[in-house]
Amino acid sequence: MKIQQIRNATLVVEYPGKKFLIDPFLADKGTYPPFPNSVRQDQYNPLVSLPASLDDILSGIDAVIVTHLHLDHFDDTAKEVLPKEIPLFVQNEEDAEEVRKAGFQQVMVLEENTEFGGITLSKTKGEHGRGEILKLAGLVCGVVFSHPSEKTLYVAGDTVWYEGVQEMIEEHQPEIIVVNAGDNQFLEGGSLVMGKEDVHQVAKAAPEATIIASHMEAVNHWILSRQELSSYLQEKEISSQVFIPEDGASYTF
Template identity: 70%
Template sequence: MNIKQIRNATIIVEYAGKKFLIDPMLAEKGTYPPFPGSIKQDQYNPVVSLPTSVDEIISGIDAVIVTHLHLDHFDEAAQKLLPKDIKMFVQNKEEAKEVQNSGFQDVEVLTKDTVFEGIQLVKTKGEHGRGEELLKLMGEVCGVVFKHPSEKTLYVAGDTVWYEDVQKELDTHEPDVIVVNGGDNQFIEYGS
């Protein structure tokens, strides 16, 4: 297993001989305006440059996992730059349709029983904030657990706050390695 953070939630996971790109945000630094309602209204997104070329990032990728369709997890640049025939995993049927509408041909919804090239990919629960209004605004999110006999169990939590279902995922899968997106973005109206 090898995990390389690119920026934000964008990571490359090499696992059981396969290379996964998770939550690709591939635009140049400062391409997008600040997120509406966030406390960081002076920062255009992405806030840092890519550490290497896009070609190097996407070279040899076997599959892409998108935990949800927010701009900082699957941006317009990724939609344009990724090969349209690459294997794409998403969290639900609605998002699968949106990704297919972007031209991607091999889109699959993650479940608790997804298998890709002998690697079990388990969709996990997540909550993108606290409070009913904020959760409704932010929408669904997921994480993913990677399992293979030759590897340690990996849990990529995705954009979630700590709550009882995260503990249940930990108890169920007993991951050896956990990746958490910890950016502390806050929204003025909601206080979190």
């Protein structure tokens, strides 16, 4: 297995015999207005450039997984540049209909045990915030990758730590976990994704797993920096368990 951090929540995952693009946010730096009611209203999204050319990022991609349809997970550029015939997995039929409207021809809804090329893709629970903000944030999912010859990978998606994540860890026993850990927030409503304490909870729930912190410092409403998370992990003595990749970095397991 090889996991490459592209930018924000965008990942390229190479898993036995297949190459997946997850949550493609592919526009040039500064293409979109800042998310409203949040910090850095003077900075346009994405805040940073892609670490490689689109051709390089898309080379050899066999399938795309979109955990939900927020702009920073499936943007206009992705809709334009991705081949319309590529297999594309989404969380539910409502998202599938929206993606089909963009011209994609092989749109499939993730289930508990979706098979693709000998790989099992399992949709997982997620909560995109806590309390009232959930009504605005909408439904999200994550995905577990499993294969007899490979370690189990859990990509948690845009979720905070809550009992559903605990359940997914207990059910699937992942050896590699990717969490979205920028503690992104609006000025009212609290965290939309994991902050440093949430990451700590994941580490405690899966002490044998390796954790990768994604979704950091790429859109204007991020709160938790890579440096702050790194310092916190050292304080909690779990820095060897949690990787904080720069954009473009990759890991082979």
